Amino acid sequence: MEDITSKEINDNIKYLRLLSQQYPNISSTSAEIINLQAILNLPKGTEHFLTDIHGEHEAFSYVLKNASGVLKLKIDDLFGDILNNSEKKALATLLYYPEEKLEMIKKNEDNLENWYKITLCRLIEICRVVSSKYTRSKVRKALPKDFAYIIEELLHEDENRLNKHNYFNKIIDTIIDIKRADEFIIETCKLIQRLAIDRLHILGDIYDRGPGAHIILDQLMERDSIDIQWGNHDILWMGAAGGSEACMANVIRISTRYANLETIEEGYGINLLPLATFALRFYGGDPCTQFKTKFPKKIHFGERDLDLIAKMHKAIAIIQFKIEGQIIKKSPQYNMENRLLLDKIDHENNTIIIKGKKYHLNDTNFPTIDPSNPYELTKEEKSLVKKLKVYFLNSEKLQKHTKFLYSKGSMYLKFNSNLLYHGCIPMNQDGTFKKVTIGEEKYWGKNLLDKFNHLLTEFYFNRENIDERLFGTDIVWYLWCGENSPLFGKDQMATFERYFIDDKETHIENKNPYFKLRDDESVCRYILEEFGLEPDTSHIVNGHVPVKTIKGESPIKANGKMLVIDGGFSKAYQKKTGIAGYTLIYNSYGLRLASHKTFESTEKAISEEMDVLSTMVGLEKVNRKYVGDTDIGEKLKSEIRDLEMLLTAYRRGLIKENP
Template identity: 45%
Template sequence: MPTHSEHLRYLRLLAQQFPTVAAAASEIIRIEAVLRLPKGTEHFMSDLHGEHEAFVHILNSASGVIHEKIDTVLGDSVSPAERAELATLIYYPAQKLPELKARQTDLAGWYRATLLRLIELCRFVSSKHTRAHVRAGLPESCAYILDELLHAHFEDHDKDLYYGQIIDSMLRHDRADAYITRLCEIIKWLAVDRLHIVGDLFDRGPRPDRILDSLMAHHQVDIQWGNHDVVWMGAASGSPLCILTVLKTTLAYNNTDTLESGYGISLRQLERFAQRTYGQSDVTRWLPHTDARNGAAGDLTATARMHKAVTILMLKLESQVIERNPDFHMEGRDWLQRIDWQKGTVRCGDSEYMLLDRDFPTVTPSDPAALTAAEQQVVDGLVRAFAESERLQRHVQFLYDHGALYKICNGNLLYHGAVPMTQEGEFAEHVYEGHSWSGKGLFDYCDRRARQGYFAPEGSPARQAGQDFLWYLWCGAQSPLFGRSAMTTFERLYIADPATHVEVKDPYYRLIDRPETADKILAAFGLQGEGCHIVNGHVPVRAIEGESPVKGGGKLIIIDGGFCRAYHQKTGIAGYTLVYNSRGLILRTHQPFESMEKAIHEDEDIASKSEYIYTAPRRIQVADTDEGVRKRERVRDLEALVKAYESGLIPQGLRV
């Protein structure tokens, strides 16, 4: 608690901003008015996995919120086709506006109708925000007139005449396009107060870099890291193993555009090395997954050779990292140390299996983890390329600045993976650096170690240890971001027995069906009460088999519904999103998104259905949120300042 003198010093500083009783009282009244407004809408998405076009469409549409607002405001006065056109215009104004204009026989009339509809819609979505908040989102070039349009009082104006005169002025001065575009952007900005990304931006889909660009442009976003994110964070930090791990996934899905076009990382040196070393090898097993977007046809042999080269390099470096980190307890997964090179077998658990591929031209059996000179040269070149990718470094810095292992926001606990648990339902304990960690403490520890890998001094033991830990978070059995017994990449490539390919889920995934498990986890993170929920990602919900994303008696929601195309057949849908507005929590179930081109030119929205999974007993106000707590603290400070003025403890008009 601050001492009396410290509190008085703080009030003197506050007095610089509010120098009189009247000024402080006015601010109290303003804050109390804001506290009574409905809470802003929060939008939750997870497991985007590089699916940029679907992500942009869901983001622009706010998971259908904007289309619902259009239906509410315009209703049956406008046909469904025109409402769909208006929705597409709001989602993609730069692309849709020229197309709509080209169709018109009465362009001026269309401009007037469209501007009036956008103004009405914008007035509606801005109604639960303060005028100051709305002004903050207005572009400077047209802020004054937009502010007038949105906040005009029609007891003072004839509405039709007032709007008509302003719109006619826009048309005369050829400014209608600019104002339509600005109104579309404001509507999207006001429709969602905050965006939560519950992990896994990277891998599988084609352009995670474009998703990061979109997130960096968003007005308020936070990210809960997924295991696919932390391994890219480790790659950007300079971890050779993390770099090879992300390359392995990138090549397995033939997404080299992410590296080469997205991040300017050349694979030419790797390709030449793979050609020299594996040019005569059978690389059939290493051919990448493909679809219509990433090269279903054509010669993929070069990619397959690089895939094999990277995998063997990865296995070598995994062995080195496992050896220097006994805390990881991964000794059984240093595969190159478990191969009988003469027999061509590998020991997996208590059994021995024949290798499906015995071609290891760069491995020395007496020291299998050692890199050859040529391999070391390739690895060094890749480390430099990742370090020198300005765009990748900017994206990863953003992930660190706006991300964490978990977040608590407005009574909801957000994390990507799992809280490791025992079979009996207790938090599993694991020892790192001589200390035991579990539950929330484990999350906090892992968050600190993840930051150490990027921010510790270059070349320091702490930085290397942090980089190793970023890799462990990707695939370790006790990693809160992984939550499985093992990542069976080696087994799927080298062992025929499908029993070895199984990745056993942490007991967490069985226990979360129980309400008491959700309550236990929430309590560990300091949350309790009816309105508290856990929002989780990571493991796709198999809706096609009847699995529900709502667990723990309604208190835990898994919003990984297979956003990535690679998962659509497993889940039967194309992802979930979650909307938390002043009425409660709404789960949106989405069908596959065909393409941005079709959405723009045919007004084709993502087919979705909505379900309230929590309805608040009364409308949630700003006063009920985390921001409300901060604002009430501000009111208490201002009330203390007023008392100090009234008692003469601080003179009014004080200036320092």
């Protein structure tokens, strides 16, 4: 504090006077300095990284509850020599699913009171360990309201200490005697789950094929410390929620493609009856063969329902192609003219010309397309789009989730020497950043992602600025499928071709050079430098493209500088990947990569005490890190400096104390 000068205080006097309202005297200021200095010396909190969840809420919930194996390791460390494997599995399952596991135990346990005593003591022991990285104040804020005082007492008392032995045991006995053991166990298990992870990182694609994206977002909103890096499927839903008709059509098309209507209808209360009515009217006699769901055996629909969904699927797909065509025609800067295909159809010969080559169409029923004006919506289509748009804009839950995605989300994040993003940084073949024109300016690298971040915020929140909003509406759709989108990363989205042309050469979507270049350590160092990170001590954490482990591909690339953790959360990808996803753990000792087995069901995880964690591999060990070594630590050091200035100002009489 000796280096704080009067000039420094005078230069910051207005801010210090404001700060003095919170810390009105020497005593309160000193206490906070001591508190913050102490926090700097706590071990760094554990970070948990997940990506590409794709609506698989049961598998996601399980991984979140077990913290990708962190809690299993805690049980092994604490009870490795005390419990056998069966007992440890039972305790772990109780931690993950306390309500369900308790019901099973109460039916099968002969001496329930004894089980309660043993289990309560074990849970308190685990809770002590996972809470040891935090201040009492932070733990206190996480405590369940009904049991806050009791848990706090148990956490900070040693049952083996003679003077407190009876006190500790009496608390446990009384919890059981007054029949509050079940509730206490449930709340303690949930507390342990929360304290096991200090920070949760979601690297995009919460939405897509699985049925429970809305459930996942409800769970995420319960977390205090969380950030989200938007994925292409998230942007699609955010665009639909903000009124983009192209995004809305894509959202509905994908939902019907996988016969996954739960999120739209049950999750967000969006009425698809108008679409069903429209589809029956115009496609009632059409078998819509190319639009049948891809996973009929895994979906609990009857044949008639699946037939109707296929008709809805085709109806919304044609509407999507029309709306997208209108955007492309008015936005030449997107360079997407090659995606204008409806006007290339020869309706007499049932063929289409793509890139100068003629292909046969496998479906020729286009009752709503006017060959002379193929991108014009019919009167009925316009009415349908208008209704659906109103439903999306007025879905209270969808709007709540979208605002949450904006408040916690961004295109990328720098956090504790890790660069997090979902898709890619658009690059040229030579390894340089690709320059992308937006409006009249060119953007690349970090500035490109910053620009898209700004435009997305304008799109959703700045509704009164009509010009920006229209531009933003197009941009949010472009981020879904545009060649230079960091969230898409391909030269085209061949949706039309996959539906209507059997020749698979038309289905090819070439990836941006980034996806080959990212294997090169020098390229990763180049990216890290672009984002202001030290390449020697930093990593890139990436998702979006599933790692094909079954073919020998590794999630660890570029000598460990690049970690790709999309390993197949979505069941649709698991045949290609061979596993059910990667997750990453970063604690005070270093980075660890967890791979997961296929998650079959919550019921099986509970009844058979299945553990989907396959392996956990240490990627990088470091000298133990403390809060002072983190980004939060840097902020705390800055706060300490401000408080030291205030303390000096009090002592020199430059600011008066308030008792």
